[in-house]
Structure formats: C-alpha cells, structure tokens
Amino acid sequence: MPRLDTAGSRLSGTALEAAWRARAEFVVVGAGALGAEVFRQLCVLRPARILVIDPDRIEETDLAKSWLFAPGSVGRGKACHLAALGREYAPETQFLALTCEFADVGWQDLARASLVFSCVDNDLARLEIALACRKLAISVCDAGLAAQGASAGRVSWFAGYSGACFGCKLRPQRLRELLLFAQADVRSCSLAETGGGFSLTPTMASLIASLQVDFGVRQWLAQASESETIEIALTPEATLRTFTTPxxxxxxxxxxxxDELRIPAKPGMTFRDLIPQTSAQAAILLDWPYSTRARCLACSCEWQPFVRCAVLRSRGRCPACGASAIIEVDSVKVIDRDSPWAECTPEQIGLPSNHLFALRFSGQ
Ligand SMILES: [Zn+2]
Ligand SMILES: [Zn+2]
Known part of the structure; x- marks a missing residue:
C-alpha cells in the first residue's frame, strides 16, 4: 500500500502514489465546518476529481466556522465557493459543485466516485447517503462531532457493498422511522426530528476532519471490507477507541x-423513452418517492409539489398561505408505460436529468 502523508502538500511522488491520485474521485457531502475542512485537506492531496455537495448559501454565522468562508463570500453557494477556491489551488484537479441535497444528485455524477466523505449533521442525510452508496457500491467515510461543544468525535468507515452501513448502527426503531420518512409512498406530513446529536466547532472539526481524510483514504487504498469506527475524546481524559460494526x-x-438494470437518462428523454419496448412488464422504479399532489390543511389549496416526499415532509409549505400542515394526496414511485407520468421528463417531476434510473422487469 502506498504511504500517504496527509500533513504535507507534497507526497513522495512514487509511481504508486501518482497512480492512486490519477484515479481518486472523492465526494464531500456537506460543506459546514467539518466538510469545508475535509475539502481543504482533499485539495492538498490533489486527486483527479472532487465533487462537493451542499444545498446552502454562506451566511454571516458561517464565517466563524471555517477560514475558507471569508466575509466577501457571504451569499454565495457553499459548494460553488469551495470549488472555486479548489480550482485556484489545484488546477490539475477537476472540481464539480452541486447546490442541492445529496438525495437530489443525479447518480451519473456519483457512479464514478472512489469514496464519499459524509460531513452531514443529521441521521436522515446519513441514511440517504447509505441507501445510495449501497446501491452504487461506493464506500463511505462518515464523521461527526460530539454535542454541546465536547472535545470528542468519531469517524466511521462503511465498506461499499460488503460491510455494515450507517443504518446498521441505528436502533431498529430509529432505523424504521427514518426509512419510512425517506421512502414511504404516501403518509400524512409531520416534521421529524432528524438531528444526529452532533454539533460542530471549528477546532474539533479540524481535528476530526484530519482523521476522516487520513482514515478514509487509507481504508480506501487498502480496500477494507469491514466497517470500522474510531472514537476519540480529549476530555475529561484522552481516549481513543476503535471497533468494528457487523x-x-x-x-x-x-x-x-x-434484478434491475440502471439506465442513464439524457436531457429531454421522457420516462417512456427510458423503458425498453421489448418487455411488457418493464418499469422505472424511482429511488425515492416523489410527491405529485398535496393539500393544505389550513386553506385547502391543492398543488403539485414535484419534490421528493422526504423534502415535503421536512420543510414543505403551502404555496398559497405558507402553512406547514400538509396532507400528501398522491406520490409516484413506479412508472411503467401506462403511467400518467410516462410522457414526462424526469425534470418535470423534480428528478435530476442525469440520474441512473432503475429498470425492473419482474413487475414488482
Ligand atoms: Zn446496514
Ligand atoms: Zn394553505
């Protein structure tokens, strides 16, 4: 295995290290204090490509979280801002920025990834990352910091297809709740508590990000097949604990x-274009349900949200009166040739145009 020195911008330049850099394509999900620091350290490693994903814009409060967010950057998208800094620093690395949630990223952008660094702050986002990366057989290195400013955190390696995932670490009831929230077709809206019990401070974020990059890249190079966690605490006494998760x-x-195939969509293609004509039972199975009709409990207005059901459940608002009390009337998860949505393009119902769509032949 090549030796890595993540502390220095110049690696020792062996042929093996040049080879891993040439094929390393990293994804950073979340560009808060932790994600910005992970991004900075990955830039120093100069891999082939870095994709950074975050739906938010830089606010005044972010200036205290990372040196990379300077006063002049307020109002810019976090992902675009970081990618612009990266392009200046490491012109040989390809940067891609997506201002959206991870679950709204088209999988054509993800499929080539070597490793996903999960720097999100809630369990729902972690589970959505686990769901997608499991299907794409991409390993995930996740990290989080202890709540209430405690000097503690942990980094977990989730091995692509072979090992335990984030869901394996959750209590079964919590796992069921989150899966229902993300994947159930139709249910009445309610705001779920999605916090993962972690808060971010810049100094601990920097320390945990270093551990996340070092551990993640080493595990990826070693093709580690077991899921492993490192927990670190500095107070009340320094402790380090590692354990594997079955x-x-x-x-x-x-x-x-x-039994499914993945079909790459192209701009302008409708769902009917994606379904092969040779099989009567073929259908597109969406990875998440999308809300196609909702009703406001306050003013009875009905509309077509065309967003993932989980997005409507988390922060949906009535377009007429702004109320959050919403009933989901209808959603779509399966589209066959006779579906009312068959003539739509993915974008028309809120999906990314560059997704890899699952094609099912079994009629299930
Ligand atoms: Zn699992
Ligand atoms: Zn309303």
Missing amino acids: ISAACPLHEPLP
Missing part, C-alpha cells in the same frame, strides 16, 4: 439487490 439483521439495506 451487518445488522434489522437493517434492510443488506437484502440482495433486486
């Missing part, structure tokens, strides 16, 4: 993947 019998993400 696949949980309660985690449905490890059921065998169904």
Whole structure:
C-alpha cells in the first residue's frame, strides 16, 4: 500500500502514489465546518476529481466556522465557493459543485466516485447517503462531532457493498422511522426530528476532519471490507477507541439487490423513452418517492409539489398561505408505460436529468 502523508502538500511522488491520485474521485457531502475542512485537506492531496455537495448559501454565522468562508463570500453557494477556491489551488484537479441535497444528485455524477466523505449533521442525510452508496457500491467515510461543544468525535468507515452501513448502527426503531420518512409512498406530513446529536466547532472539526481524510483514504487504498469506527475524546481524559460494526439483521439495506438494470437518462428523454419496448412488464422504479399532489390543511389549496416526499415532509409549505400542515394526496414511485407520468421528463417531476434510473422487469 502506498504511504500517504496527509500533513504535507507534497507526497513522495512514487509511481504508486501518482497512480492512486490519477484515479481518486472523492465526494464531500456537506460543506459546514467539518466538510469545508475535509475539502481543504482533499485539495492538498490533489486527486483527479472532487465533487462537493451542499444545498446552502454562506451566511454571516458561517464565517466563524471555517477560514475558507471569508466575509466577501457571504451569499454565495457553499459548494460553488469551495470549488472555486479548489480550482485556484489545484488546477490539475477537476472540481464539480452541486447546490442541492445529496438525495437530489443525479447518480451519473456519483457512479464514478472512489469514496464519499459524509460531513452531514443529521441521521436522515446519513441514511440517504447509505441507501445510495449501497446501491452504487461506493464506500463511505462518515464523521461527526460530539454535542454541546465536547472535545470528542468519531469517524466511521462503511465498506461499499460488503460491510455494515450507517443504518446498521441505528436502533431498529430509529432505523424504521427514518426509512419510512425517506421512502414511504404516501403518509400524512409531520416534521421529524432528524438531528444526529452532533454539533460542530471549528477546532474539533479540524481535528476530526484530519482523521476522516487520513482514515478514509487509507481504508480506501487498502480496500477494507469491514466497517470500522474510531472514537476519540480529549476530555475529561484522552481516549481513543476503535471497533468494528457487523451487518445488522434489522437493517434492510443488506437484502440482495433486486434484478434491475440502471439506465442513464439524457436531457429531454421522457420516462417512456427510458423503458425498453421489448418487455411488457418493464418499469422505472424511482429511488425515492416523489410527491405529485398535496393539500393544505389550513386553506385547502391543492398543488403539485414535484419534490421528493422526504423534502415535503421536512420543510414543505403551502404555496398559497405558507402553512406547514400538509396532507400528501398522491406520490409516484413506479412508472411503467401506462403511467400518467410516462410522457414526462424526469425534470418535470423534480428528478435530476442525469440520474441512473432503475429498470425492473419482474413487475414488482
Ligand atoms: Zn446496514
Ligand atoms: Zn394553505
């Protein structure tokens, strides 16, 4: 295995290190204090490509979280801002910035990734990352900081297809709640508590980000097949603990993947264009349900949200009166040739135009 020195901008330049850099394509999900620091350290490693994903813009409060967010950057998208800094620093690396949530990224942008660095701050986002990366067989290195400013944190390696995922670490009831929230077709809206119990401080974020990049890249180079966690605490006394996580019998993400093909969509293609004409039972199975009709409980207004159901459940608002009390009337998860949505393009119902769509032949 090549030796890595993540503390220095110049690696020792062996042929092996040049080879890993040439094929390393990293994804950073979340550009807060932790994600910005992970991004900075990955730039120093100068991989082939870095994709950074965050839906938010830089606010005044972010200036205290990372040196990379300077006063002049307020109002810019976090992902675009970081990618612009990266292009200046490491012109040989390709940068891509997406201002959206991870679950709204088209999988054509993700499929080539070597490793996803999960720097998000809630369990729902972590589970959405686990769901997508499991299907794409991409390993995830996740990190979080202890709540209430404690000098503690942890980094977990989730091995692509072979090992335990984030869902395996959750209590079964919490896992069920989150899966329902993200994947159930139709349910009445309610705001779920999605916090993961972690808060971010810049100094601990920097320390944990260093550990996340070092551990993640080493595990990726070693093709580590077991899921492993490092927990670190500096107070009340310095402790370091590592443990492996087995696949949980309660985690449905490890059921065998169904018989499906993945079809790359191209701009302008409708769902009908994506379904082969040769099979009567073929259908597109969406990775998340999308809300196609909702009703406001306050003013009875009905509309077509065309967003993932989880987005409507998290922060949906009535377009007429702004109320958050919403009923989901209808959603779509499966589209066959006879579906009312068959003539739509993915964008028309809120999906990314460059997704890899799952094609099912079994009629399930
Ligand atoms: Zn799992
Ligand atoms: Zn309303």
